[in-house]
Amino acid sequence: MSIEKIPPLNALRAFDTVSRLGSISQASKALNVSASSISQHITSLETYLNAPLFERMSNRLVLTQEGEKYFTSIRPAFDLISQATHELTNTAEEGPLRVSVIPSLAHGWLLGQLEAFAAELPTVQLSIVSSSGLVNFDKEDVDVAIRYGAGSYDDADSQLILKDFVAPVCTPDFARSIQTPVDIVKVRRAHASGTNPLVVTKWVDWAANFLQVEDSQILDGGKGPIFDDAMALLSSVLQGRCVGLARYSLAKKYLDEGVLVAPVGSWVPAKGGYYVLTPKRRTPKLAAKKFRRWIKKHIADDIGLPFR
Numbered sequence: 453m454s455i456e457k458i459p460p461l462n463a464l465r466a467f468d469t470v471s472r473l474g475s476i477s478q479a480s481k482a483l484n485v486s487a488s489s490i491s492q493h494i495t496s497l498e499t500y501l502n503a504p505l506f507e508r509m510s511n512r513l514v515l516t517q518e519g520e521k522y523f524t525s526i527r528p529a530f531d532l533i534s535q536a537t538h539e540l541t542n543t544a545e546e547g548p549l550r551v552s553v554i555p556s557l558a559h560g561w562l563l564g565q566l567e568a569f570a571a572e573l574p575t576v577q578l579s580i581v582s583s584s585g586l587v588n589f590d591k592e593d594v595d596v597a598i599r600y601g602a603g604s605y606d607d608a609d610s611q612l613i614l615k616d617f618v619a620p621v622c623t624p625d626f627a628r629s630i631q632t633p634v635d636i637v638k639v640r641r642a643h644a645s646g647t648n649p650l651v652v653t654k655w656v657d658w659a660a661n662f663l664q665v666e667d668s669q670i671l672d673g674g675k676g677p678i679f680d681d682a683m684a685l686l687s688s689v690l691q692g693r694c695v696g697l698a699r700y701s702l703a704k705k706y707l708d709e710g711v712l713v714a715p716v717g718s719w720v721p722a723k724g725g726y727y728v729l730t731p732k733r734r735t736p737k738l739a740a741k742k743f744r745r746w747i748k749k750h751i752a753d754d755i756g757l758p759f760r
Contacts, residue, residue: 463497464497466489467522475513476491476513505519505522535735551598552581552587555583555683576742609730611744613727614701614751617722618653618699618722621715622689631715633662640695641676642697643655651724658718662718686698686702690712698712701726728747
């Protein structure tokens with residue numbers, strides 16, 4: 453391809469930034485140029501390509517089909533330029549690695565491993581962001597994320613680092629009323645809510661391995677609190693008023709301390725798992741790749757799952 457077929461680079465950069473951030477005003481701030489200049493670049497690029505790249509909808513811009521296709525095609529080129537520039541001008545590691553972690557794993561495991569991490573990877577400085585929402589690498593200043601889910605994310609590459617297990621847990625006092633798995637039907641149970649059946653492990657899923665209960669309402673209905681957060685469910689169980697179906701990764705600390713027990717054992721694979729996510733549309737930092745290898749190497753052994 454001749455150089456004449458390449459649009460003005462300033463226009464391409466403006467288009468790429470608006471596409472990632474979703475607005476001209478945010479792109480203006482990111483590139484430190486006026487909003488009118490961004491608009492002119494977009495208009496000139498649309499003229500050059502003879503194709504509409506955005507639809508103007510009230511206060512926001514939405515990529516057209518042509519715009520989405522073009523953005524997806526040129527984004528890797530900006531990644532290559534960025535990576536090549538970094539390799540040429542930097543000999544040390546990048547700045548702090550911003551890691552977005554769900555609160556339950558951050559407080560339950562990762563924060564306790566920071567000293568060991570620093571000893572193994574002393575050149576990588578971590579900046580921990582606690583968040584349970586969906587991560588958007590195109591709009592957020594995040595280099596790597598850890599989420600609990602089914603592993604499918606539109607704008608991220610995901611790698612499974614821990615497949616968890618679940619079982620009924622309760623306080624030792626509450627456990628006196630549970631002698632066999634069938635007794636679970638008779639006691640007050642905490643329930644997990646969620647709209648994604650690929651992620652939430654419910655009582656009927658656990659019971660399928662140990663009980664013969666045809667009516668699912670017996671286990672997923674009836675009395676007992678309902679939680680959309682795994683740690684909140686566990687907190688309710690710790691108060692000694694119910695039994696809950698808990699992830700081993702979150703309950704292990706309390707099981708080791710003896711404040712919780714698994715009265716009938718019966719650990720079964722959870723539907724969801726912990727995944728480490730890296731950007732799909734930009735080259736991950738070298739430090740992000742090191743972090744991903746480190747966490748995959750250590751997390752399962754450190755938590756000590758009941759089964760593998």
